[in-house]
Amino acid sequence: MRTNITSATQFCKSFFDTILVFCVWISVVVFLSSVASADLIKLKNGGEVRGKLLRTTSGSAETRVIQTLSGGSITIDSQNIEFITNRPLSIEEYESRSKEIEDTVEAHLRLADWCLKNHLSSQRLEQMEKIIQLDPDHAKARAALGYSKRDGEWMTRDEVMRKNGYIKYKGRYVSSAELELLEKNQAELEAERKWIKKVKLWLIWLNGNDLLQQQEGLKNFQEVSDPHAVAALARLMGKHKHIAIRSLLVATLDQIPGNKPLRPLAELVLTDPIQTIRNSALEVLTKRDATGAIAFFIEGLKNKSNIIVKRAGQGLESIGDRSVVPDLISALTTSHTYRVRVPDTTSTYSYNTNGTFGGSGVVLPPDIEAGLLAGRYPNGVIVLPSQQPKVQMRTVSVKHLHQNEAVLLALQKITQQNFGYNERLWRLWWASTQNQTGLVPVIQ
Known part of the structure; x- marks a missing residue:
């Protein structure tokens, strides 16, 4: 009996010790979470207040009480607040450090190393960008940004692969021919091949001197509605030297239902040298569900040519939705x-x-x-x-x-906000909208 009582006593003691350790652990987690992040209150007059939002009081006007990082408290009228968001304290420290350092390679490199230790990956890359602005051949910064030297020129892996004719598909690089095979089954390929002969023949008629054949060829294009014709149309007409043929392509794609016309229409908007054709292609996109074309314009925002970036912004202004806001912010x-x-x-x-x-x-x-x-x-x-x-x-x-003014105009139209070219304010505001939807973004 005494042995049983002793065992029970030991069990209870072990159990309560475990509970005590668990409670202490919970307290530590709560404490760390409270100090690891802070609320940032952006004021309409342009100022900012950092701290913890304590409570909301109701009186003649709703107010917010914020405990500042220094330990004091401030009461702010809600009418003076632009938005409120939450982000890690390490970001606050980074911003302070980045404003104080000298504009030298050594200083930016030290801050980049500090970012690495504090798991601030995007801020570290930001410092590496500053380093290569000061020293374009800085090997460590180039390597961190994904560059390698090819033929005496620094290039990213994407640039190297694109230069060699490869396209990124689901995380790996493939040739354009392989991409076509991956995206289509055998039946689709057979159906599309049949259209190549037809389109070639009709183009010969249109470019010939026989008036009856010209009329017949035009009539045939005007009657096309099969989505399997899109590949042949885009391949044979998308880069045609005659403007009239490319305009006919836009009109023909307009007749074809489904998503297959989206890619060639987007390519015309981004790359055609004639503005009237670009405008016509974009108008066709806006008349249909062009959600599937958004990805092509997002890719255009990352293009090496600033002209393509601006055209991508114009395209997203017409067909984009709130899902493209982060990409537009990055391309300001x-x-x-x-x-x-x-x-x-x-x-x-x-x-x-x-x-x-x-x-x-x-x-x-x-x-x-x-x-x-x-x-x-x-x-x-x-x-x-x-x-x-x-x-x-x-x-x-x-x-x-x-x-990029076109990108800014797209942001203004989609969000009904305007923070100019201040990428940081755009990201803070966007994070505040995600907080309101119950999401918990990491602001960097």
Whole structure:
């Protein structure tokens, strides 16, 4: 009997010890969670208050009481609050550190290492971007950003693969021919091949001199409604040298139901050199459910050409929804590199603070400067000197940060908000809207 009582006593003691440890653990977790994050209150006058939201009181006007990070408390009229969001304290510390450091490679590298220790991946990449702006050949920063050196030029893996003709499909790179096979079954491929012969023949008729054949070919295009015809139409007409043929493509795709016309229509909006064709293709998209085309425009926001980025913004303004807001925020400002041929001097070439391009003692022609600033030369330009024709030339890379008005207009239309080109404020506001829906975003 005594043994049983002793065993029961030991069991109870062990049980209560376990409960005590569990309670202590819960208290620690609650404490850590309370100090690991903070509320950020964005005021309509542009100010910010950081702390913990304590309570809401009702009187003549609703107010918010915030305990600041220093331990005091502030009462704010809700009418003065733009939005409230929650984010980790490590982000607050990062912002303070980033404002105080010197603009040197060493300082940014130290802050990047601090970000790595504090699991701030996007902030670390931000510092690496600043490093390569100061030192374009900094190997560690380039490696962190996913660059490798190919033929003397720093390129990301995506850029290398795209240059070699590969496309990213479900996390891996495939050729365009392989992509077509992956996305379609054998029956679809057979049905599409039958259309290639028809479309080729009709195009021959349209480009011939026989008026009756021209009319017959046009009539045939006007009657197409089979989705299996889309691949042949896009392949044979999408890059046709005659504007009239590409316009006919838009009209023909407009007749075809389903999602298959979405890709060629989006490609026309993004890449066709004629604005009227781009506008017509976008108008066709807006008349139907174009949700499936949104992905093509999101990809366009990441394009190396600023012209494509702006067109993607215009497209999303017309067919985008709130799901594209984070992608638009990331594309508010985009950096683009231009390769240009210039006289080989000791001068360095870059975009100057006054918006001009050139180096000490060397100035590019005004029309070339304007074209580079507008992004009209995605493949670079060759600038020949006006004097001394026998001068050695060299190719240099110049980088320019573009503010994309088309992207900002798309954001304003979709969100009915306007924080200008301030990406940080856009992200804070977007996080606050996700908090309201019950989600818990990680703001970085």
